[in-house]
Amino acid sequence: xxxxxxxxxxxxxxxxxxxxxxxxxxxxxxxxxxxxxxxxxxxxxxxxxxxxxxxxxxxxxxxxxxxxxxxxxxxxxxxxxxxxxxxxxxxxxxxxxxxxxxxxxxxxxxxxxxxxxxxxxxxxxxxxxxxxxxxxxxxxxxxxxxxxxxxxxxxxxxxxxxxxxxxxxxxxxxxxxxxxxxxxxxxxxxxxxxxxxxxxxxxxxxxxxxxxxxxxxxxxxxxxxxxxxxxxxxxxxxxxxxxxxxxxxxxxxxxxxxxxxxxxxxxxxxxxxxxxxxxxxxxxxxxxxxxxxxxxxxxxxxxxxxxxxxxxxxxxxxxxxxxxxxxxxxxxxxxxxxxxxxxxxxxxxxxxxxxxxxxxxxxxxxxxxxxxxxxxxxxxxxxxxxxxxxxxxxxxxxxxxxxxxxxxxxxxxxxxxxxxxxxxxxxxxxxxxxxxxxxxxxxxxxxx
Amino acid sequence: xxxxxxxxxxxxxxxxxxxxxxxxxxxxxxxxxxxxxxxxxxxxxxxxxxxxxxxxxxxxxxxxxxxxxxxxxxxxxxxxxxxxxxxxxxxxxxxxxxxxxxxxxxxxxxxxxxxxxxxxxxxxxxxxxxxxxxxxxxxxxxxxxxxxxxxxxxxxxxxxxxxxxxxxxxxxxxxxxxxxxxxxxxxxxxxxxxxxxxxxxxxxxxxxxxxxxxxxxxxxxxxxxxxxxxxxxxxxxxxxxxxxxxxxxxxxxxxxxxxxxxxxxxxxxxxxxxxxxxxxxxxxxxxxxxxxxxxxxxxxxxxxxxxxxxxxxxxxxxxxxxxxxxxxxxxxxxxxxxxx
Numbered sequence: 001x002x003x004x005x006x007x008x009x010x011x012x013x014x015x016x017x018x019x020x021x022x023x024x025x026x027x028x029x030x031x032x033x034x035x036x037x038x039x040x041x042x043x044x045x046x047x048x049x050x051x052x053x054x055x056x057x058x059x060x061x062x063x064x065x066x067x068x069x070x071x072x073x074x075x076x077x078x079x080x081x082x083x084x085x086x087x088x089x090x091x092x093x094x095x096x097x098x099x100x101x102x103x104x105x106x107x108x109x110x111x112x113x114x115x116x117x118x119x120x121x122x123x124x125x126x127x128x129x130x131x132x133x134x135x136x137x138x139x140x141x142x143x144x145x146x147x148x149x150x151x152x153x154x155x156x157x158x159x160x161x162x163x164x165x166x167x168x169x170x171x172x173x174x175x176x177x178x179x180x181x182x183x184x185x186x187x188x189x190x191x192x193x194x195x196x197x198x199x200x201x202x203x204x205x206x207x208x209x210x211x212x213x214x215x216x217x218x219x220x221x222x223x224x225x226x227x228x229x230x231x232x233x234x235x236x237x238x239x240x241x242x243x244x245x246x247x248x249x250x251x252x253x254x255x256x257x258x259x260x261x262x263x264x265x266x267x268x269x270x271x272x273x274x275x276x277x278x279x280x281x282x283x284x285x286x287x288x289x290x291x292x293x294x295x296x297x298x299x300x301x302x303x304x305x306x307x308x309x310x311x312x313x314x315x316x317x318x319x320x321x322x323x324x325x326x327x328x329x330x331x332x333x334x335x336x337x338x339x340x341x342x343x344x345x346x347x348x349x350x351x352x353x354x355x356x357x358x359x360x361x362x363x364x365x366x367x368x369x370x371x372x373x374x375x376x377x378x379x380x381x382x383x384x385x386x387x388x389x390x391x392x393x394x395x396x397x398x399x400x401x402x403x404x405x406x407x408x409x410x411x412x413x414x415x416x417x418x419x420x421x422x423x424x425x426x427x428x429x430x431x432x433x434x435x436x437x438x439x440x441x442x443x444x445x446x447x448x
Numbered sequence: 449x450x451x452x453x454x455x456x457x458x459x460x461x462x463x464x465x466x467x468x469x470x471x472x473x474x475x476x477x478x479x480x481x482x483x484x485x486x487x488x489x490x491x492x493x494x495x496x497x498x499x500x501x502x503x504x505x506x507x508x509x510x511x512x513x514x515x516x517x518x519x520x521x522x523x524x525x526x527x528x529x530x531x532x533x534x535x536x537x538x539x540x541x542x543x544x545x546x547x548x549x550x551x552x553x554x555x556x557x558x559x560x561x562x563x564x565x566x567x568x569x570x571x572x573x574x575x576x577x578x579x580x581x582x583x584x585x586x587x588x589x590x591x592x593x594x595x596x597x598x599x600x601x602x603x604x605x606x607x608x609x610x611x612x613x614x615x616x617x618x619x620x621x622x623x624x625x626x627x628x629x630x631x632x633x634x635x636x637x638x639x640x641x642x643x644x645x646x647x648x649x650x651x652x653x654x655x656x657x658x659x660x661x662x663x664x665x666x667x668x669x670x671x672x673x674x675x676x677x678x679x680x681x682x683x684x685x686x687x688x689x690x691x692x693x694x695x696x697x698x699x700x701x702x703x704x705x706x707x708x709x710x711x712x713x714x715x716x717x718x719x720x721x722x723x724x725x726x727x728x729x730x731x732x733x734x735x736x737x738x739x740x741x742x743x744x745x746x747x748x749x750x751x752x753x754x755x756x757x758x759x760x761x762x763x764x765x766x767x768x769x770x771x772x773x774x775x776x777x778x779x780x781x782x783x784x785x786x787x788x
Contacts, residue, residue: 054598055603058598058602058603059602059603059604208761231750232750232754234750234753234760235753235757235761237760237761239713241704241710241713241714242462242703242704244461244462244745245455245458245459245744245745245748245760246760248454248455248745249750249753251454251629252451252454265604265605268604268705269605269705272607272703272704272705273703273704276617276633276634276703277617278617278629278631299604300604302604303605303606303607304607305607305705306607306609307607320519330519330520331520334519334520335520339519410516410524411518411524413519414519
């Protein structure tokens with residue numbers, strides 16, 4: 001130990017080598033900082049479609065998947081091009097995205113937040129998906145949106161109606177085309193006033209989770225602004241199936257309107273129960289008792305059968321719309337699958353085209369460049385009239401449909417009729433509206 | 449007063465479904481000693497017997513009506529059910545309208561057969577295994593059955609309405625000068641369940657077969673030593689319990705449109721009912737079914753939900769905890785059952 005090999009030159013040499021070694025990873029990091037998660041380098045680009053393939057919303061998920069496949073076909077130049085022909089932006093040429101052929105992978109959300117996050121994570125990490133889209137529930141959409149923000153990929157939300165998705169839980173990497181609960185309230189209120197007057201007593205039954213809460217809050221605010229009184233608001237468990245014990249108290253509550261803040265199986269069952277109890281034939285306070293279902297879907301209306309007749313609600317889109325874009329989409333979808341698309345199918349088809357178009361316009365798949373291209377983007381020709389993707393919260397502002405269960409349907413698809421197309425201006429709100437307050441968009445994360 | 453009676457009526461109506469499912473569950477547990485987590489699936493299969501019959505009766509042929517257009521602008525294909533073309537629109541329409549009550553006739557043999565197959569094909573191999581194994585295998589079976597149903601019928605609920613004649617509301621309080629309107633079909637359901645429950649009890653009480661089954665439930669070995677093939681009788685009881693669950697499902701379809709998941713929705717509640725009533729006790733299952741139905745109904749009143757928000761969601765479990773703390777064997781539980 002008395003003989004040391006240390007020399008000044010040796011120390012300097014090894015010191016320099018060590019420094020170079022330590023700096024090496026930093027050099028690589030600095031280089032890759034210019035890149036982003038899952039930068040597609042080959043001739044293809046992979047998108048991740050995360051939809052409920054099992055669980056209670058599996059039918060909606062299946063319809064979403066059909067629309068995604070149709071969108072991919074059109075983007076790659078197949079089929080009749082659908083809404084690409086009517087879309088106001090002409091960046092997409094039917095040759096994939098930035099010349100790369102679009103491939104896709106699918107995941108099953110099971111309508112459970114943890115399962116949805118796991119499948120999205122797998123599509124990002126294992127399959128190299130550069131964008132994730134889908135969802136048929138707000139709980140799932142919010143969870144996956146958070147994951148995409150962390151992972152540095154774009155999330156194009158599917159069917160999610162809670163105010164929170166672009167409210168307190170909004171994220172810079174997340175974008176929503178679908179409308180929200182506030183918009184349902186704003187669109188429905190004037191119609192309800194003209195139909196049922198301004199002196200009504202409403203009773204709310206609400207699904208006990210994020211979407212139900214924000215819808216109740218929105219509809220309550222909109223109807224109270226009309227002069228309606230809210231008699232009671234009752235939360236019902238999401239797993240509830242028989243709503244009779246919630247409906248029975250309505251009979252003696254003095255209420256003359258029942259608002260069902262339910263979706264999916266909940267809506268089918270609560271509406272069926274309400275009709276069973278004769279609410280629609282009932283007279284209260286000298287007025288006809290009325291039922292309102294603020295968020296309608298044709299697939300749900302089918303489940304509720306005869307019970308939806310004459311009942312009002314709102315919807316994002318309906319296949320019977322006569323504009324060029326809607327007609328083109330119904331034609332492509334109907335020819336391929338044999339039945340008209342649902343609103344879930346419509347919104348996810350639009351989201352896929354909007355993403356592809358934004359990448360083309362940005363000239364890059366980098367999420368930050370794509371986000372910039374989508375922010376403040378104004379477009380038309382996708383079935384909802386002139387639409388704005390607002391930069392401040394990544395929410396689309398467009399016309400909202402007020403619909404009514406059709407009295408004399410001519411086919412199994414002809415269940416709803418459009419009563420009014422509420423213009424976008426009427427459903428637009430300030431970014432700092434109290435119902436959307438509490439969260440921050442943050443800055444975009446390119447990941448990697 | 450009207451509101452109070454309405455809630456009691458609603459509780460009895462809700463309770464009748466719980467009681468019917470819990471009765472079958474207890475019957476299987478009491479005879480075969482199996483904790484059958486697939487019992488909810490039997491309820492669901494019963495409901496889909498009604499759905500299937502409705503679909504079979506509604507099978508249609510298509511004729512093209514050039515005067516009308518479909519959603520793509522092509523000539524509309526008009527569907528006419530075969531039944532209507534064979535028997536005329538009136539009689540044919542009536543047959544389709546009465547699909548749910550008619551399904552009872554089909555459900556009994558089908559459900560007994562399903563019960564037989566389930567018991568002979570799978571469950572009998574688990575008699576001597578621990579309860580945990582039985583729970584796992586029957587739960588797995590339930591998932592398989594519901595996925596099979598979902599594959600064929602989709603995930604969305606399917607409307608299966610009651611006959612028009614039984615579809616409205618009746619003012620059951622009119623005779624007493626009160627205003628208590630209640631859906632006719634739910635009243636039918638209540639009386640139907642009372643009849644089924646009475647029939648099961650009478651069968652066990654007043655027939656030789658029932659006497660042997662009861663003896664077997666009390667002491668299986670001794671009955672076996674007397675030269676009676678008790679296993680065969682217990683298999684038959686499994687079939688009977690399946691039929692009870694199936695009938696409960698058939699009659700439930702007009703109350704809530706059935707979907708593949710409806711069995712699971714009822715399963716947990718039914719187990720709570722069985723535990724509160726006392727494992728292995730048939731009267732306990734029925735009593736607890738009606739009791740919890742009434743409690744759940746009262747917990748959903750405006751008064752209850754405004755005084756104690758959320759009480760409607762937890763009342764059944766609160767009662768279960770209270771009962772298990774004070775009477776660990778449940779309301780009418782027998783000593784020695786599930787205590788080995």
